[in-house]
Amino acid sequence: MATQQRRFNRFARTIAVAVSATALIALSACSAGGGGGGGDSALGFTAAEQVKDSPITVWVDASREPAVEAFKAKYPDIELNVETYDGNASGSGSFQTKISLFDQSGEGWPDVVFSTQNNDASWASKETNGQQAFAAPVNKGWFDKDFLDGFTPGALDPLTVDGTVYGLRNDLAQSVFWYDQTLFDQFGYQIPTTWEEYEALSDKLAAEHPGYILGSVGDAFVGMLVYYWGAQAPVFQLDGNTFSSDTSADNSKKMTELLDHMVANGTLAKESVFSSDFVQKYQGKALGMPGPIWFTGALFQNPDSLNVPAGQLGAATPLHWDGEEIGTGNVGGGTWFASSHTKNLDAVKTLMEFVTSADEFQVEQSGGYPAYASAAEKWIAKQATGGYFVGDFEKTVVDASSQVWTGWGYPSFSAETAYSKVVLPAIAAGDTIESVAAKWQTEMENEAQVQGYTVAK
Known part of the structure; x- marks a missing residue:
């Protein structure tokens, strides 16, 4: 409980930082005469003009619906529009195709997307159709370093392009x-x-x-x-x-x-x-x-x-x-992407941190080994003590998490x-x-x- 409380205290502190950043962005937009954007920000991308308490749209596959349900229970005051899609399974390309259409129209982007394909960062980090990259950087000032450092070493490597991290891993798939x-x-x-x-x-x-x-x-x-x-x-x-x-x-x-x-x-x-x-x-x-x-x-x-x-x-x-x-091999695991176009940075950040690290989903309901280290430790302990597995299940799984071959590629x-x-x-x-x-x-x-x-x- 103490660990969980410290984590949520950290959430509160990071939200406060985001609120301050959002205020600066809004002032910048006003001084420039308004319009759709807020100018270059310290977040690593050009933030949209923020709309206080605006609902956020979240795309998930069926397996991740429990994540958003757990989030709703924890944060009932944050309004979500949840849409279920195929999760880009089997490399369907549905995620990229849909985002490309929104890029062309200049509106309609979801705020958060879950994808089963870790290689999506390779295209989601690129500007297209005159629009900035869909995936927002998470390590350029938006998310706290303390939070990002909580991921298992190497977990965010597939989402890192030229030193910039463009998403958060849901679970490892060794x-x-x-x-x-x-x-x-x-x-x-x-x-x-x-x-x-x-x-x-x-x-x-x-x-x-x-x-x-x-x-x-x-x-x-x-x-x-x-x-x-x-x-x-x-x-x-x-x-x-x-x-x-x-x-x-x-x-x-x-x-x-x-x-x-x-x-x-x-x-x-x-x-x-x-x-x-x-x-x-x-x-x-x-x-x-x-x-x-x-x-x-x-x-x-x-x-x-x-x-x-x-x-x-x-x-x-x-x-x-x-x-x-x-x-x-690293057999999936999946990734949460935050949209650079979101009009509610605070809510998106809170959700992204929750679905990747909070016990309510990652420990209690996730079917895979969490990418977030503290959640992974609790998840594996829960699995190992449940009486289901034989042998040294815990050690094998933990050891394998650091044995993924790095010679595989992540193209678009x-x-x-x-x-x-x-x-x-x-x-x-x-x-x-x-x-x-x-x-x-x-x-x-x-x-x-x-x-x-x-x-x-």
């Missing part, structure tokens, strides 16, 4: 190897620690217990971010404005061969883990699988999904190549789109990933060129 201890004991198997052991286990499982699985390649989210990122495969890299993809590199080829092998022996499902077909076929038959921390609520503890009983599920060290360091297009366009249809048709690897690489390179990146050859 992968671990999930395992069903009851099934491992029943079958007499050892939990794998390397990709090589994982593949070897798949052959034993296929031969001795057909119908049981060790994961899925049925959607781009898992295929790209769990497997290829976790394999430290250089298929999606960015250096400045230069994009590169190499599906023929050693780690890329090894992962492609592993996936093709396990699809062929039946231990990797072709169905998406989020599909009803997957649940019907594999509930009770998932021996283990690599996947992000948020699989806890999305799959394993979800009565409409795998619904693994308490006392069976554990989290083991992220899989890695034999002889190489661990380098897990999603890693999922080319995989969905080229790889998934091939798998569904019974073809191998290897047979379309060159085409897949070309598709990623074409997307990069369309977005204005130089493509390394």
Whole structure:
């Protein structure tokens, strides 16, 4: 309680600072003869003329609706207009498309947006159609340094462009190897620690217990971010404005061969883990699988999904190549963006701080490992002491949070789109990933060129 009280006291202090800044902005606008803007401010962007107590519009996906509901309960005097959208899932581009239309019209922007795509900062930080960048800088005077320093080291890196932070991470999405201890004991198997052991286990499982699985390649989210990122495969890299993809590199080829092998022996499902077909076929038959921390609520503890009983599920060290360091993927996690066009800086700041750090959402209701360190500490303690998990769940998850491979890129297009366009249809048709690897690489390179990146050859 003391920690929570100090945090909300800090909120109050930062709100007071924002009020003072807002007053200066408003005075600047008046002295300039009024109009739509408030002139350059100490916030790192040109703030709109503020409208006291104006409602703020918040876009969230269905999974983040509890966040805004918790905020309403804590701050009933702040009026919200909540709109639910797809969260830009699977790299749909809906967030960017909608903002582009508002940029063209010069009005209508939402005040806060949640996106599942951490790479959105790459475009949201850029001026478009004569409008300043949609995403407001959060580390140039608007948010207190003390608050920003509370995020887990590295959590805000995907949202940092040339030293400026353009959003706040909701949760971290490091992968671990999930395992069903009851099934491992029943079958007499050892939990794998390397990709090589994982593949070897798949052959034993296929031969001795057909119908049981060790994961899925049925959607781009898992295929790209769990497997290829976790394999430290250089298929999606960015250096400045230069994009590169190499599906023929050693780690890329090894992962492609592993996936093709396990699809062929039946231990990797072709169905998406989020599909009803997957649940019907594999509930009770998932021996283990690599996947992000948020699989806890999305799959394993979800009565409409795998619904693994308490006392069976554990989290083991992220899989890695034999002889190489661990380098897990960062499988989503999501980001909150604040609009530079908002007319209520105070309310937006209060909401952004609450949804990313407050116990009412991040500890009590979040299905993932919070990006905010103090909330993460409480969340993991709550999970570990609830009696659901077996093994050293807490240590594994905490360790994995600092083991995300940094070689992955964050350009202005999603890693999922080319995989969905080229790889998934091939798998569904019974073809191998290897047979379309060159085409897949070309598709990623074409997307990069369309977005204005130089493509390394």
